[in-house]
Every structure is written in structure tokens, then in C-alpha cells.
Amino acid sequence: MADLSPSLVKWSQSLQPLLKSLLPTRELHDTWRLRDGTAIRIRVARPADAPLLQALVRGLSLRSRYQRFFYPAHELSPEMLERFTQADPMQAITLLAVVWRDGEEKAVGMAQYVVVAAPDIAEYAVVVDDAWQRAGIARRLLQNLSCVARAAGVQRMDGDVLSENEAMRALLLGIGFEMGPHPDGAYLRRSWKRLTVSEGKCSELKEVVTERVRSVA
Numbered sequence: 648m649a650d651l652s653p654s655l656v657k658w659s660q661s662l663q664p665l666l667k668s669l670l671p672t673r674e675l676h677d678t679w680r681l682r683d684g685t686a687i688r689i690r691v692a693r694p695a696d697a698p699l700l701q702a703l704v705r706g707l708s709l710r711s712r713y714q715r716f717f718y719p720a721h722e723l724s725p726e727m728l729e730r731f732t733q734a735d736p737m738q739a740i741t742l743l744a745v746v747w748r749d750g751e752e753k754a755v756g757m758a759q760y761v762v763v764a765a766p767d768i769a770e771y772a773v774v775v776d777d778a779w780q781r782a783g784i785a786r787r788l789l790q791n792l793s794c795v796a797r798a799a800g801v802q803r804m805d806g807d808v809l810s811e812n813e814a815m816r817a818l819l820l821g822i823g824f825e826m827g828p829h830p831d832g833a834y835l836r837r838s839w840k841r842l843t844v845s846e847g848k849c850s851e852l853k854e855v856v857t858e859r860v861r862s863v864a
């Protein structure tokens with residue numbers, strides 16, 4: 648800049664906000680293909696995604712709703728929708744697994760954490776659309792979720808699982824969660840995972856944390 652005239656410098660500086668507003672915001676994601684070739688993308692849910700989350704929950708079987716919410720929730724309440732789409736890694740993050748159908752995104756799974764004892768402990772949960780289960784989607788959602796949570800400073804993720812939920816128990820044990828008794832009774836199990844530094848390095852989705860830190864700086 649040393650050999651530019653002061654007026655030229657001032658003019659180029661005045662253009663910065665305009666240039667910034669024209670640049671596309673890069674969407675962070677983790678994308679892969681299922682064995683049948685279907686592309687699945689995991690990305691952070693934002694407020695505009697509330698209808699996608701609601702459609703996912705409304706489409707679940709009774710059994711999946713019960714296993715996820717412990718009651719046959721018909722849909723997400725406005726409060727839950729707001730919490731799940733706030734996209735603030737220091738408080739709550741929902742990751743959506745989406746596919747494209749007729750030119751539109753459809754959510755086929757979601758996993759979220761909510762920080763319950765800042766910044767160390769978060770509660771997590773996950774659900775996958777019945778038609779998309781057993782394809783590796785929940786495993787990948789939880790791996791990405793652990794990654795973002797660790798990058799946000801979360802040390803441990805906790806979650807409740809129905810004792811009869813063998814699928815979830817097998818999934819959790821396969822990705823390093825521990826499980827023990829629950830104070831509310833034998834029908835529930837408490838699961839938890841201590842997140843390691845290496846977990847916080849696994850996905851580009853962890854950059855949502857860097858973005859958030861930058862935005863409040």
C-alpha cells in the first residue's frame with residue numbers, strides 16, 4: 648500500500664464491506680456416498696431449517712419417536728425448534744444429514760448437543776429416518792458431533808438411552824461411548840463419552856466453532 652495514493656487507499660477500503668457481502672458464505676459440510684451411490688451431506692442446522700427438522704420428526708415411526716424422545720412426540724415444539732436451530736456451538740448445535748430429492752433438501756437424520764454445564768458437559772441425542780437406518784448415518788453424525796463439541800470446549804457428552812434400544816446401544820459401544828445404570832430406573836441407561844483432543848480435529852465442521860469465536864471477537 649506504501650506507494651498508493653491516500654485517496655486510492657481510502658477508495659479500496661470503502662469497497663471492502665461491499666466485496667465481503669458479495670462473497671458466497673462457504674457452507675461447511677461432510678459429504679460422502681452410501682453404498683448405493685446416494686450422496687449424503689452433514690451440515691449445521693440453521694434457523695431456516697426448522698421445516699426440515701419438523702418434517703423429519705413428523706415422518707418417524709412411532710417406535711423411533713419413542714426411542715428418541717421417550718414419549719411418542721408428534722412434532723417438535725416451537726421451543727425445541729428454536730433451540731435445535733440456534734447454531735451456537737457454545738450452547739447447542741444440531742447436525743442434519745440431508746439428501747436431495749426433486750431439487751430440494753430432505754433431512755434423513757439429525758444429531759444434537761445442548762451444553763448443560765458450560766463449557767464442559769453437553770447432552771446429545773440422535774435419530775435417523777426409518778427408511779435410512781442401518782446405512783452408517785448415525786455413526787457419522789455422532790462422529791461429527793463429537794468433533795464440533797470438542798472444538799467448542801465440551802469435555803464430555805452424556806445421553807440417556809432406553810435399555811431396550813439395542814441398536815443405539817450397539818452403535819454407542821462401537822464408537823467409544825461408555826454405559827452405566829441410570830438413577831431413574833432399569834428401563835434407562837446412561838451413556839457418556841469423554842472427548843479427546845483428537846476428536847476435535849476430525850471434521851471441517853469444527854470450523855463453525857472458529858467462525859463463532861471470530862463473530863463474537
Ligand SMILES: CC(C)(COP(=O)(O)OP(=O)(O)OC[C@H]1O[C@@H](n2cnc3c(N)ncnc32)[C@H](O)[C@@H]1OP(=O)(O)O)[C@@H](O)C(=O)NCCC(=O)NCCS
Nearest residue numbers: 711714772773774775780781782783784785786814817818
Ligand atoms: C439408533 C439409530 C440412531 C441408529 O441409526 P443408524 O443410522 O441406523 O445407525 P448406523 O447405520 O450408523 O449403525 C452403526 C452401528 O450401530 C449398530 N446398529 C445400528 N442399527 C442396529 C440395529 N437395528 N440392530 C443392531 N445394531 C444396530 C451396528 O453396530 C451398526 O454398525 P454396522 O451397521 O456396521 O453393524 C436409529 O436406529 C434410530 O434413529 N433410532 C430411533 C431413535 C433412537 O433410538 N435414538 C437414540 C436415543 S437418543
